[in-house]
Amino acid sequence: MDSLAVDLARFQFAFTIAFHIIFPAFTIGLASFLAVLEGLWLWTGRDVYLRVFKFWIVIFALSFAMGVVSGIVMAYQFGTNWSAFADKTGSVIGPLMGYEVLTAFFLEAGFLGIMLFGMNRVGKKLHFFATVVVAIGTALSAFWILSVNSWMQTPAGYAMNDVGQFVPADWWEIIFNPSFPYRLVHMVLAAYLTTAFVVGAVGAYHLLKNRFNAAAQVMFSMAMWMMIVVTPIQMLAGDYHGLNTLEHQPAKIAAMEGHFDSQGPAPLILFGWPDTEAGETKYKIEVPYLSSIILTHSLDGVVPGLNEFPREDWPPAAIVFVSFRIMVGIGVLMLLVGVWGLWSRIRGRLYESEWLQRASIVMGPAGFVAVIAGWTTTEVGRQPYTVYGLLRTSESVSPVEAPAVWASLVIFVAVYCIVFGVGIFYIFRSMAKSPDASQGVEEGVPVRTAGITPAQALQPHEGDRSHDS
């Protein structure tokens, strides 16, 4: 297979999955947020929770639909562009994906309809149950697909058969492979944080217009609690994930750190540019000892460099190095916003602090950027393998000619940019509508979404709702 076709297939996978991950990263957190809101509404009886619930369910429905259609593409990418990979790994990771469909996708889809349209048909309690089930479904989906991804990073529990396929030897070891628990925790927390920053930004936007907007206050306050509680936990989880990577994928760590020579004590390179041609990281700004402290928890621990590994096994170091810094940098900013929010709350100025609100708006998309940067780090860091250390990317692709991959790539890029661009625009428009009671939210009228004249209850004055006739 020529390398052009390999690169095109890689780019196609990267593009389609980067677009796809935006939606589940958001809906995993949002589904839980909705379940909490509806629970609070049932528990306290306060209408404001229902208003916030109805505000976000419109956005959830839009995001979920885009997650579904972009996800179906992923289910077929393995076969269309990576058929050699599919043949060799299907016996091991295929059943995990099968479990994802059986435990998660059907569950979400089955109860989503009730969650979106069923409030007056099934009653409040059953409706709440449906919302909780959808939230559980999103988490189960994360469980299985992260197990699959982790197995590709740290394969375990397999044997090889005589035609070169990976075959299962121990399912427990396959599912709970060495990097899975760390990756699962790190990603689920990332999804929660992503949602918290979006919710916080939307709440802030409406507070800036009217700081007495009760629904906006609920959003902003809940988001700020999430940020201050989850961000430190996420940093800790990230640290443990990094130690796990050091143990199982040291070459990836070397690229993330920008180290070419193994050294102890090792400095932490804050900024720089790893030049693999020259074999050194240029223009670097270092903090002595810090890399050793972070990765080995000792002052003079040895941190591996890329030169420990044959050159043909190196990941593209510059991408891994830069994307890792973007993720960590955003994490630090997230912590700052969280602390700022806590401080404002303690001073009793959470809804008055306009600069905090402006900062929250700027940080609204931060979670998405961090998620994509983090995935870039771990996936590009896995190169040049699809199954780490065992199956090379160049041996994984389909026997499809480059023009076919080119054509489909161009189509995917065009369609995704148009369709999902419009969808994201609609999401922004829904976010901009005030969740305030004075805007005319009717009690007991469920928001209609996902194709059923959505958000009717939020915009009762629009005359273009044809079904109202």
Add this chain to the structure above:
Amino acid sequence: MILDYPLIWGFLIAVAIFAYVILDGFDLGIGILYPTTKDADERTLMMNSVAPVWDGNETWLVLGGGGLFAVFPLAYSVIMPAVYAPIIGMLIGLIFRGVAFEFRFKSSVERRPFWDISFFAGSIVAAFCQGLVLGTLVQGIDVVDRTYAGGWWDWLTPFSVMTGFAVIAGYALLGATWLVMKLEGVPQAHFRRVSKYAALILIGFLLLVSMWMPFINESIMEKWFSFPYLLYTFPVPLLVAVTTLVLWRALMNDADYTPFLASLVIFLLTYVGLGINIFPYVVPNVYTLWEAAAPDSSLKFLLVGAVILIPMILAYTAYAYYVFRGKIKSTEGYH
């Protein structure tokens, strides 16, 4: 206990694909039928009749594709490159049709026609591409050394184009009879008329396919035209003929439910007929179920889940349909 796991899984995958075909079939059919009315209200009704369930319907496609990957990875890995372009086309079609469920109601009135077109075009392209895949597989694909060995235009033949159109006609019939069931009054009468046309066109295609198929490969010819195979293949076309009559009478007698049920039976019979043609292969004339299967340990592991979870899935899916049962009324919305 020794079970024939590849056989069980072959059956389960076939069931999943059939569930997909009938379930997404009627909601793709609704998209295909969008141009038969210009009335915006009627279009809203059509879309509303499937909005709470389309997502679940489409999940069967993921189970079919994902299941093939899990239990017949070799089949998955040679089929997908062989039908590369139709699969991409199907995915793009499903994107345009899927987002239309949301976007049609989020857009301004002036832009709504764009999402109507998106819904229609997405549905018809997805249906056509599925037909292309079917035709390509029935005709057979080139495999050398566990790898697809054909070109990237091999799927384009007169036969596969015809099966593409046949699938469009079939989905249109499912969609039209579904709407007969879910609507009332003037729109219902409209789709009763549409059902008749769709039924006639589909029967035409079924005859064409049935006459054409035996000449595509000899094993099919043998199954349908030689003794003793004839004994158990012969009832299939006979039952199709009987069901067609039932469908026709039901449409003439203004029945609400029977047309849809009869259409489902026609699909089932056609599918069984197709299954007879393909069995025991999973990639026709290349790999049998047993040759393409993953090791028993994989099949067993997923089967445990399937046995427990599929009945649960069927139960809550049925419940979701039950919640949204009955006629769609224009004034009712979805409360």
